[in-house]
Amino acid sequence: MSVWDVCRDALHTTTPTAIAIFTAITIATLLITRISSSSPVGAPSIQRQDGTSQLVPRVPYWIPILGHLPNLVFNATDFFAHLRKTYPDGIFALSILGKQHSVIHTPGLTTALIHTKLENATFEETSETFLQRVFGFPTKSMTKWYAARDELMACYKTLLSEPSLGHMVDKTATKARENIVNLVSFAGSPVDEMPWERNGDIRITKNAAGEEVVEASLLPLIRDFCAHTAIPTLMGSDFLVNFPDFPTSLWTLDAGFILLATGLPRWLPVPVLTRAHIAKKRNLDWITQFERALEKQANGQDPGTEWRNIGEEGDVGSLVMARLEVYRKHNWTCPERAAIELSLLWAANANSNSLVFWMIVRICADPDLLTKIREEFAPYIHAVQPQSDLPIPEAPRIDKLDVDGLCAHCPLLKSCYIECLRVDTASWSFKVVKQDFVLQAREKEAQAWLLRKGQYAHAGHDLHNMDPAYFPEPEVWKVERHIKYEEAEGEKRGVANMGSIRPYGGGHSMCKGRSFAFKECILFAAVILALWDIEPAGGGAWQIPKHRRATGVYGTGDNVRVWLKRRKLPPAEG
Numbered sequence: 001m002s003v004w005d006v007c008r009d010a011l012h013t014t015t016p017t018a019i020a021i022f023t024a025i026t027i028a029t030l031l032i033t034r035i036s037s038s039s040p041v042g043a044p045s046i047q048r049q050d051g052t053s054q055l056v057p058r059v060p061y062w063i064p065i066l067g068h069l070p071n072l073v074f075n076a077t078d079f080f081a082h083l084r085k086t087y088p089d090g091i092f093a094l095s096i097l098g099k100q101h102s103v104i105h106t107p108g109l110t111t112a113l114i115h116t117k118l119e120n121a122t123f124e125e126t127s128e129t130f131l132q133r134v135f136g137f138p139t140k141s142m143t144k145w146y147a148a149r150d151e152l153m154a155c156y157k158t159l160l161s162e163p164s165l166g167h168m169v170d171k172t173a174t175k176a177r178e179n180i181v182n183l184v185s186f187a188g189s190p191v192d193e194m195p196w197e198r199n200g201d202i203r204i205t206k207n208a209a210g211e212e213v214v215e216a217s218l219l220p221l222i223r224d225f226c227a228h229t230a231i232p233t234l235m236g237s238d239f240l241v242n243f244p245d246f247p248t249s250l251w252t253l254d255a256g257f258i259l260l261a262t263g264l265p266r267w268l269p270v271p272v273l274t275r276a277h278i279a280k281k282r283n284l285d286w287i288t289q290f291e292r293a294l295e296k297q298a299n300g301q302d303p304g305t306e307w308r309n310i311g312e313e314g315d316v317g318s319l320v321m322a323r324l325e326v327y328r329k330h331n332w333t334c335p336e337r338a339a340i341e342l343s344l345l346w347a348a349n350a351n352s353n354s355l356v357f358w359m360i361v362r363i364c365a366d367p368d369l370l371t372k373i374r375e376e377f378a379p380y381i382h383a384v385q386p387q388s389d390l391p392i393p394e395a396p397r398i399d400k401l402d403v404d405g406l407c408a409h410c411p412l413l414k415s416c417y418i419e420c421l422r423v424d425t426a427s428w429s430f431k432v433v434k435q436d437f438v439l440q441a442r443e444k445e446a447q448a449w450l451l452r453k454g455q456y457a458h459a460g461h462d463l464h465n466m467d468p469a470y471f472p473e474p475e476v477w478k479v480e481r482h483i484k485y486e487e488a489e490g491e492k493r494g495v496a497n498m499g500s501i502r503p504y505g506g507g508h509s510m511c512k513g514r515s516f517a518f519k520e521c522i523l524f525a526a527v528i529l530a531l532w533d534i535e536p537a538g539g540g541a542w543q544i545p546k547h548r549r550a551t552g553v554y555g556t557g558d559n560v561r562v563w564l565k566r567r568k569l570p571p572a573e574g
């Protein structure tokens with residue numbers, strides 16, 4: 001007898017009285033849950049003696065245990081927009097699977113949370129869970145992790161400060177200059193395509209004017225172009241030559257990030273999860289081979305012909321080289337090292353590359369803005385068309401590229417970057433509360449809130465970014481929002497800055513790649529727009545693609561098909 005037969009028989013044999021009792025119990029349970037869940041979190045006995053700190057207001061819910069989980073699964077965006085309005089003081093508490101989660105959405109409280117002392121609240125447990133479940137760090141090696149953690153963290157100064165940051169940016173710029181002429185190669189056959197074209201479903205066709213154009217899917221094309229251009233800066237020039245499918249496998253892991261983070265086993269029949277497990281293993285194998293080659297090189301042995309550049313001064317980036325010393329000092333195995341580097345490569349690509357995609361879409365969708373941006377960056381990036389008598393024209397060439405100038409003197413381009421971080425990014429900072437503590441913004445007479453041990457605290461940066469109290473018409477992408485004009489030397493100069501937007505989190509766990517991310521996003525957007533004309537496939541107006549939630553910068557499920565053609569450039573002199 002099937003389960004269905006059992007249920008049908010049960011329904012037939014159930015008396016109307018039993019159904020009435022069941023319905024009454026269900027309604028009573030829902031009502032009791034709704035009423036009992038509407039008091040503040042925690043017992044009144046823990047209210048502070050001075051009576052100044054309040055318990056976090058709890059959002060009522062109907063279903064025991066699940067709490068607000070259904071709201072998050074089915075309608076998170078509207079649910080949070082409603083809560084932001086209902087709790088204008090900037091904090092409310094949700095219940096999910098019996099755990100209390102306080103969510104913060106005002107800048108003052110966010111600053112207080114991200115700068116709170118580590119003994120009050122910390123992100124570390126969560127990042128360790130990610131390290132093990134998503135990036136494959138062996139659980140049995142955690143003591144090694146604790147012993148080396150501070151030294152490994154200290155290596156991040158190479159990402160944040162000069163001269164190493166400048167070297168990274170220079171290397172990325174050199175590679176970008178080289179690669180951008182073949183953003184699409186017009187090769188006509190998959191074997192001859194550039195590695196970043198392979199996921200872009202490339203076709204050569206003609207536009208209405210009869211010009212040859214390449215039709216491509218924009219998100220995979222941009223994402224892979226950025227990955228193939230920036231990863232050598234961290235991992236050296238051999239890594240992607242040996243493992244050209246690494247970025248594709250990284251996106252597969254990224255698509256299953258949340259499922260991997262839950263710790264669900266590999267054998268569960270969930271295709272995204274299975275693919276993510278396979279991708280994780282493949283990526284770890286590849287990075288382990290890289291680590292073995294680095295180790296051989298460090299021991300004065302031959303790493304093999306496929307790693308011929310690994311020993312060149314400056315080929316592998318300073319962060320990876322600095323960490324190599326720590327790994328060797330603490331006797332880490334190559335698979336242990338690989339997990340840490342996989343987490344770095346994910347962090348370095350998952351957000352920036354999609355952000356460049358959004359910048360290109362938003363700028364190209366507004367032809368006036370595109371013209372102004374090209375005028376703005378013209379003094380810092382210049383490309384020419386070399387003349388030739390041959391029937392096939394030579395590839396264009398960037399003869400000037402000044403990344404510092406692009407970053408410092410192009411407020412409109414910078415404001416595009418900031419507006420995309422506001423609209424197209426949904427990062428949250430997340431902490432586990434380790435002991436009861438009072439959270440209070442620094443403004444005068446700000447309300448103090450009591451957070452309790454064992455709860456979770458989240459700063460929902462996107463809730464603030466979409467708050468009409470701070471950003472009028474928040475859902476509209478407006479580039480001018482972040483620019484202020486100042487008088488300097490008799491001239492009006494625009495200056496763009498982040499204001500209260502915090503896409504990189506803050507405090508102890510703040511993004512370590514933020515300075516590099518800013519420079520590479522500006523660089524990539526500028527080189528793409530300087531050399532290429534991009535329009536929707538088939539012509540016509542752009543449709544802004546719909547967001548699909550990701551871990552930070554949004555992705556999209558829409559296939560944005562575009563036509564790309566080389567811009568008409570001035571002839572090279574001489």
Ligand code: HEM
Binds near residue numbers: 352355507508514517
């Ligand atoms: C637009 C691009 C990027 C965005 C929006 C972004 C955002 C973030 C966020 C929100 C965090 C967590 C912060 C917190 O918990 O408070 C983070 C962590 C991190 N990011 Fe980024 N990131 C970007 C690019 C990069 C790049 C290019 C790199 C490396 C080159 C990088 C390296 C890291 C690292 C190593 C961490 C972990 C920090 C830690 O555990 O202490 N990120 N990022």
